[in-house]
Amino acid sequence: MTSNKKRRWPLWAVAALIIFHIFVFAGTGLAIFGGSAKVPDTFDDSDSLPVIYPDYADVTVPVNIAPLHFHIDHDGAATDFVTHFGAGSEEWTFGGEAVCPGSKAWEAMKQAALTADGCIQVQVYAKRSGTWLRYRCFGITVSTDSIDPYISYRLISPSYVTYEDLTINQRCLENFDESLIYGNMINSDEANGQCINCHHSQYGNPDRIQFHVRQYRGGTVIAYDGKVRKVNLKTDSTLSAGVYPAWHPTQPWIVYSTNLTGQSFHTRDVQKIEVQDTKSNLIFYDIETNTVTPVTRDSTELDCFPHWSPDGRYVYYVSAHWERLDTTALDYELITHYKQLHYNLYRMAFDASTRTFGPRELLYDAASRNRSVTLPRISPDGRWLMFTEGKFGVFHIWHNDADLYMMDLTKAQPMAEGPHPVLYDADHLPAGLLPETANNVEREAAADSLREALGAQHPLPESIYPIAELNSADVESYHSWSHDGKWVVFSSRRTDGNFTRPFIAHHDGNGHFSRPFELPQQEPEYHRHFLRSYNIPEFMLGPVTIRPQEFAATIKDEATNATLSMP
């Protein structure tokens, strides 16, 4: 017999159940955020540092940086973890393999460190086979130099020709807030794809930014003091629309390179892609008059990556010399000789009153060293020029030997241009170097060795040095100075060789850097799960306030054609 009478829970039981759940959830929360953890009483000591991701051991961080959350990597044998932070006389302890202090504790740690020796000491304990192990302590130095509060970047899968889901984002470095500046999916569909690239601001000013939209509804989008416009910078007398931009430090002028770019694919090399220009020049664009003026037009020179000096008196850029070998189509010729394209560092004086450029001056003959320079960027004090150098080519993000170099401009002098180096390749080797029977692989290897040997005869100029503190075994490429020159953000593929991540380092003003740290994320392993690359990380002094929908509305409109003004 079952009773129809409903069983009612007494009030006290309901209350007890609620309290129980509160405790369970609170307990879980405490366990997650580590509030209940306690440093073990007994432990063995280990000489090694704990393996953590991101690797924040012994880095220097700005006073206003977001919390450094990290994950303790282990082989599965460890069952419990405790991390102890100490700064001055204060201490914090967290449990679990994901160490996430959160913003409140992090702020307290930074302040405590600043009132003491400036360092947060981190001690990790791991329990293995029932015994606690204490790893070697590491420090996080808190610098009083604050960092520009925002960076912007494009998020892109390291892809080849498809570009779905491209976004230009901005991230507040003081916390974990990330928002969209513009994403291509708002304006593109199956039939009409749209690429977006080359975002750039006028020395970090978020009210003055530009980016390009390619293909569908293409044009260059320029936001200037609240007004958004879309312009078409391609004219009958220029190679293409604007590509790589350089905004004048104060004026509404942008120098662009114009490029005819193609890409081909490595069959075996893990670098996978080679992006090349078959032609490239420089143009000068005046936003107010909407006029484009060609700056360089030599078909044998591939001019690229312009950058203004902070005083606006020079435009620095890179250029490779290429004369047709008269073999076949130019693009095919360059593909087959891709290792012989070397970019040098040049500059041109600029007269703001006449808006004219002087003759080019060679600052670094990288080609003679069998090397290739890209992306010159000068510190705001005008002294330090950071650039990326690799063995060849212009698109170093796909060259795993690419490293960051620094040029001390107080020591650098323009040099005379020498003869162009002899182009040795597998088909053009000195007679007698190899036997007649040598196969293609042997000839290719010999050409590589010969080029390297010839390059090694030319030492690195005294004004230039590789930045050992920032470089890794893998790619370092794009870089940007903070507005005061105290910090740099640069892209690197050091974590896995394929996906680019932004790293930040402190600059002491004398050409030396602290150990760089990876952009902090709320979820420590975020970047491990993330299948997109950070492209062109650039500092900004604040967020772009124009919403993506506003950009989308402008992009839907026809672009205004720029007018050509011949020098």
Add this chain to the structure above:
Amino acid sequence: MKATTHSEVTIHSLIGRAGGEPIWWLAVIAIITAAGITLISLETEFLLRAQELNLWLPTGVYWKTLMQYPGGGVSWLGTYLTQYFYYPWLGVGILCTLWLAICGMMAYVFRLRGVKLLLTLLVPAALLACLTQTGYWIFYQKLQGHLFVPTVGVTIAMLVLVAQRLMDSIMRGNMAVCTRAAWIAIVCIGGYPLCGAWALAATGMLALYDMGTALRRDTNASGRAALSSRSEAMLLAVTAALLIAAVPQVYYQQVFEMTQRNLVYVAAMPSFRYGQDSYATYRLPYYAIIAAFTITLAVTFWPKRLALRMKPAVQAVLTGLLLVCAAVGVKSAWYRDINFTKELAMNRAIEELDWERVLRIARDGSSTVKPTRQMVLYKNLALFRMGRAGDEMFTYPEGAMQQNVPWRVHMTQVGGKLIYYHYGKENFCYRWCMEDGVEFGWKAETLKFMARTSLLNKEWVVAKKYLDLLAKTTFHRRWAARYAALLRTPEAFDLPALEASVQAGKPLMNDDAMKEFAPIMHLMTYPDRLDGDNTLVEMYLLQTFARGNGDDPLFQEMTLICALYMKDIPLFWPRFMKYASMHPDIHMPRHYQEAAYLYGHLEDKVDISHMPFDQSVRDSYERFMRFNTQCGPMTEEQKAVAFYPQFGDTFYYFYFLVRNQKTN
């Protein structure tokens, strides 16, 4: 007192209200079960591939990625459930359970009893058609979890209606009206980010349900009561309509920054666009869902005073007719294509390294339909891996059937990655995985290829990244663990070291890994160069291998095979000679002999008189030429038919009569 009565709603009473005669429920269960069994028996290959082309990860990044778009929640659930097709019976079981739940909820909400219960089957029928029409869209559909999304969307919409009815049974008077309005607002505003268009549909159905309920009340009320009820329903309907119109626009303006304005009303619905073209017929099952609900609503809420007097038998016949129409609709929407099924089956057999099974499928003569190029490439790969290409590659049917879809299928997006992977073109496999990941979303299959190509390229860290992601999945973690174990012996991916370890009796890889990777490593013995395939997998392989020159025996044979396939005589001879010198002790495979014998006669540039051709090769050549003389006036097409029974398995036939094999 009344409120207390209404609050005493139990599951038992719900079932009771939804109930009706058990026989009709048994019929519903039986029909859904039959549909499930049919699905498993006909579409096992499809379902298995579906879960390979799906990815669900329990990570914040994954959730965030999906939630960038309205409807990310149903997509998340869709991908979660799709992974259960790893065991087709389990995935189909979940699907059928959800369909049964939909029927139950429809019966409850719309108060369907007796034979009318069968009307609830119209919705699952439409949902079945949504799934079975997919075919090659499985490679092209951008909506993540698309196979389950319609079912999940309808289930959620029905849950919304069930909640409404439950609230109706509790609330009365103004309270009920307010609750209804609030519920409509919650469903639309709260549901849109999670469910996209499905939330809008649920909102619309709520309004229709309210109107229907009001209409039905009218039959028992009159005067002011009826007017009031109608006015309230109209007010709610107008509210719902306004919300449906406005909410997506507001979200577009304020929240979703990656969705086109004109797509906000169809968010989380599959798009049947590819390139410049849209294929509207694939939307029919979705219209059928709407039609099924419309019929159910009409049957439920048609005012009794306007109702046609129908005898139960007539009702049964009409219901039966509707079900027959639904069955015919499902059958006609169901994508059945023998080459599609074979491609899927061959693909799986290759993944399992069951080369003999690949050949069995290629040999299967149950259909006279010619194979696609992809099938031919699969077959050739299997023969090559079994060392039988030289003897058998022309003994299987040749063909270049285009895939049976209204757009051009590119092999790179379907099976090309698998082919590149096994032919040692790891960068190109990786490239197309990346391209696909960007365009169509990440899938377990692409991550598996990317992990394996990274291992072969000795990119350990990124290989681990992909394997770690796969280790987070529900069903691919064992696969990931198997390959992650290889990271412990990276030297195994160095071919000389691997071969030395085998000779020393201490192989660096286990047998399975060896079977998979060693032949690929042999084929990777070519120098790097800059190149591009222009999306043509077969042409690229033929061109690069045929022009390749290597000393590895497997690689060298591949160059010969490709020279043979390209019918390129100048490329053939040096590769043939090199093959002969590299394999002095083995019997020269038949097709290589046939080619040499034929080319020797055709061009007379190479002296073949001293070559020890098999007598059968000489004989078949002589017979071929004699038959050719006999068939003198025939066209090439006629000859292709006439020669096939006798010579269809020879290189001569391939050389002279197999032409224009348009590859994709």
